[in-house]
Amino acid sequence: MYYYLIATFAFVGYIFYKCYIHPLYLSPLRKIPGPSSDNFIFGHHASFLNFSRGEAFASLTKKYGRMFRYHSIFNQPHVVITDPTLAQQILITRTYDYPNFFLSRNLTKDFIGEGVTFTEGDDHKRQRKALGPSFSLANVKEMLPTFFQASHKMKDIWLKQIGNKKEERITITDLVPKIILDVIGLVGFNYEFNATSPGSEIAQAYHSIVNIMPPAIYVFLADFLPVIRKILPSFYKDQYLESVQRIHNISDMLVSNLKNANIRGNDIMSILVKTNENLRASEQLTYDEMYSQVIGILIAGHETTSVALSWTLYYLAKCPEVQDRLRKEILDVFTDNNYFPTFEEIDSLEYLECVLKETLRKAPPLPDVMRSTSKDEIMNGYIIPKGTPLLISFYAIHHDPLIWGNDAENFNPSRWLDPEIKSNISTSAFLPFSAGRRGCPGSKMALIELKMIVPIIIRNFNFRMVEGFTFETRSQGFFKPVPGIDLLVSKVDY
Secondary structure, three states: OHHHHHHHHHHHHHHHHHHHHHHHHHOHHHHOOOOOOOOOOOHHHHOHHHOOHHHHHHHHHHHHOOEEEEEOHHHOEEEEEOOHHHHHHHHHHOHHHOOEOOOOHHHHHHHHOOOOOOOOHHHHHHHHHHHHHHHOHHHHHOOHHHHHHHHHHHHHHHHHHHOOOOOEEEEHHHHHHHHHHHHHHHHHHOOOOOOOOOOOHHHHHHHHHHHOOOOHHHHHHOOOOHHHHHOOOHHHHHHHHHHHHHHHHHHHHHHHHHHHOOOOOOOHHHHHHHHHHOOOOOOOOOHHHHHHHHHHHHHHHHHHHHHHHHHHHHHHHHOHHHHHHHHHHHHOOOOOOOOOOOHHHHHOOHHHHHHHHHHHHHOOOOOEEEEEOOOOEEEOOEEEOOOOEEEEEHHHHHOOHHHHOOOOOOOOHHHHHOHHHHHHOOOOOOOEOEOHHHOOOOHHHHHHHHHHHHHHHHHHEEEEEOOOOOOEEEOOOOOEEEOOOEEEEEEOOO
């Protein structure tokens, strides 16, 4: 019996040391400034990490500087980077010295597989090389008709909702994700997802995955106690895990169909399959790696554009003078409601580009990324031990008044026309799609898609704010409005 008591006391003592004594009193990271821990078990997950951490990190940067510490599950210290110089070092200059960090590596791998998002070093370089031709400018230009058709589908659905009324209150975040999901189905896989149709399997599964996340404590424990992965609460097991399996089944079907097809199109995965077949055997992607790219393309290709489009329409409704100026520029090119512009025409819309860049600055779809140190480092005079989790907050960098001016919190597209502001903006100060060799390979596609969709929608509709309507923001994963955005929408008849 005494052995059990000794073992129990030893275990409790170890937990107390790991969760309290070491992180708060012995770790070299304790010297880095930052807020006090909120909770012995959950750390700052009990407060700002639970919801809107982007805004919290921007506020903490003003208080503690461009590098500070917070506490994750079991008080484990993480370091937040909002210094563009350090961001440049981590993301661009020494990319592979700072591997990805996942709260649960096993759960992440279960979901996204061993695709370009997950792999490191030579495997990442090999996969990135294979993906390159799929996202070339020439190939993205071939997608313009699909972007055009999707824009008009969105237009027609909203016109039907408005009907004969002067104005209609519309939850824009209901339709936008479905339209963009249909787009990625076609340009990504030459496959009709029919996300706007009732009962769409892919739309329902995808919605569950991106909107129903397991609790942070479960995610953290999943790597340390494998049995935890089998006792996920039924609510998450029934919706989240079943949805993941549905997405995996669809991914497997898509890759099998493309590999066995006699004629292949110009969609992203078809080009990837063709490119892969022409690579040397040592450079080729395995079937599992190809399969993993489907999930990566689906999430990254959908979420970035969907989130950015929703925020663009919101900010245009909030700033009617910006909306009017943008519409005036658009009307010079889009001479009628159904005009199909060339790539050169949409690329020449200067103020449109300013609006999109300002939206991506104010509300970056991906508000942060996590990396870790592969060796002991000295950063800003502090010792950062090997294996320390690093969080680079794009949101905080994008809201830094030292870079963007005293009106950094305002939506001001004209800042992108200001030579003084533009001179301060480097690749490590504007990071809507991350940067470096781990940056989003589809960023060019996302921007061109927005450049096609936004003009068609603004050419046909006027957006206004709904008085008294509010929402919260969620910045775990992608930066989203919760529960969504309602706007007053009316037709533009000229």
